[in-house]
Amino acid sequence: MSKPDARPLAPELAVSAWFNTPGPLTLQGLRGRPVFLHSFQLLCPGCVAQAIPQVQRIERVFAHTDLQVIGIHTVFEHHAAMSPVTLQAFLHEYRLKSPVAVDLAEEGSDIPVTMRRFGLCGTPSSVLIGRDGTILHQVFGVEDDIAVGARIAMALADPVPVRAAETTDADDGCVGGRCAAPLLS
Numbered sequence: 001m002s003k004p005d006a007r008p009l010a011p012e013l014a015v016s017a018w019f020n021t022p023g024p025l026t027l028q029g030l031r032g033r034p035v036f037l038h039s040f041q042l043l044c045p046g047c048v049a050q051a052i053p054q055v056q057r058i059e060r061v062f063a064h065t066d067l068q069v070i071g072i073h074t075v076f077e078h079h080a081a082m083s084p085v086t087l088q089a090f091l092h093e094y095r096l097k098s099p100v101a102v103d104l105a106e107e108g109s110d111i112p113v114t115m116r117r118f119g120l121c122g123t124p125s126s127v128l129i130g131r132d133g134t135i136l137h138q139v140f141g142v143e144d145d146i147a148v149g150a151r152i153a154m155a156l157a158d159p160v161p162v163r164a165a166e167t168t169d170a171d172d173g174c175v176g177g178r179c180a181a182p183l184l185s
Helices: 045-061 084-093 113-118 145-157
Strands: 015-019 035-040 068-073 100-103 125-129 135-140
Touching (some): 015 084, 035 045, 045 068, 125 145
Parallel strands (some): 035 068
Antiparallel strands (some): 015 100, 035 125, 125 135
């Protein structure tokens, strides 16, 4: 039974195309690493003026860590103007280096699949996902750099989760790969 305050597991990305990566990425495949997922549209003024520059600062500041930054181009308006060809030119012009996914459009819906799965209200939005695959923080809009940096630093400081296959619990007081010290009386 899960605790009522347990953090939700991040839903998987639904992607129609990838840029800046040799192959597709999955959140399941990135378990063990914190992920900063930023949702944007190339015609969104807040994305261009505030969110994209912030993501570039995050990429620079946390380049030496195992943080995975992923952009998701979440088009819910002006569909014809924001094609993958236009996005590719945008990524080149703005020099975005991290992987960028195109959120999967579904017939009969203006809201792309990943946007719906995460319950995103619009763009820019960001989601910080912990090493265990749970959502640590989600926000619509752009937060102060210091707040985002602190959250990312805390996510990076979390220990890498021990996978079930790696545990060798014996009857020695160890559970889930962790052993508690006996209480002194």
